[in-house]
Amino acid sequence: MTAVCRDPGPRLTFRQVAASQYMSAPNGGARKNPGSWASSAIVRQVMQSNRSRDTRPELILRSSLHRQGLRFKVAARPIAAVPITADLVFAGVRVAVFFNGCFWHACPSHAQIPNLNSTYWGPKITATAARDASVDHVLRQAGWRVIRVWEHDRVDLAVALIARAVRNRHHVFEAKIRRSALEVDRSSPHR
Ligand SMILES: [Zn+2]
Numbered sequence: 001m002t003a004v005c006r007d008p009g010p011r012l013t014f015r016q017v018a019a020s021q022y023m024s025a026p027n028g029g030a031r032k033n034p035g036s037w038a039s040s041a042i043v044r045q046v047m048q049s050n051r052s053r054d055t056r057p058e059l060i061l062r063s064s065l066h067r068q069g070l071r072f073k074v075a076a077r078p079i080a081a082v083p084i085t086a087d088l089v090f091a092g093v094r095v096a097v098f099f100n101g102c103f104w105h106a107c108p109s110h111a112q113i114p115n116l117n118s119t120y121w122g123p124k125i126t127a128t129a130a131r132d133a134s135v136d137h138v139l140r141q142a143g144w145r146v147i148r149v150w151e152h153d154r155v156d157l158a159v160a161l162i163a164r165a166v167r168n169r170h171h172v173f174e175a176k177i178r179r180s181a182l183e184v185d186r187s188s189p190h191r
Pocket of ligand 1: 107109151
């Protein structure tokens with residue numbers, strides 16, 4: 001029996017969820033914890049995924065957002081002409097979400113790079129962080145709200161943050177459309 005879940009996801013961090021036995025044990029999850037946030041469909045999706053282990057948190061994020069009734073593009077360009085790919089794109093309200101692993105994206109709390117300049121990974125990680133900053137800048141300049149979800153973030157809180165941002169922007173964009181409609185009215189010859 002699969003229960004219908006309306007909660008925003010587990011009160012665990014993405015890292016905890018990805019590392020849990022629940023996600024890594026084939027066929028084990030659904031039996032151990034029936035009706036939980038991780039439906040058997042998600043487990044199947046994870047098992048079938050050919051991508052690296054690091055994307056498990058992304059699958060959890062996407063599934064949790066879907067359950068909130070949110071729809072979005074995955075691995076898409078927020079701006080067609082600009083070669084930036086966001087993990088999730090809410091095109092109508094211009095919200096772009098990036099999922100950041102703590103190590104690769106140099107999370108200030110968890111990156112734990114032993115010696116930035118003497119290792120192979122150090123410069124790569126530094127470059128990734130610099131690229132992230134410039135991506136954020138470009139998108140914000142173009143009127144996008146950029147949300148970076150960290151591996152150390154709690155799933156339920158990240159989902160709530162994104163849902164709130166999308167809904168708030170929805171109101172703002174609707175108000176803008178109404179305002180421009182009024183402006184058209186005012187500039188009409190009846191005036
Ligand atoms: Zn972190």
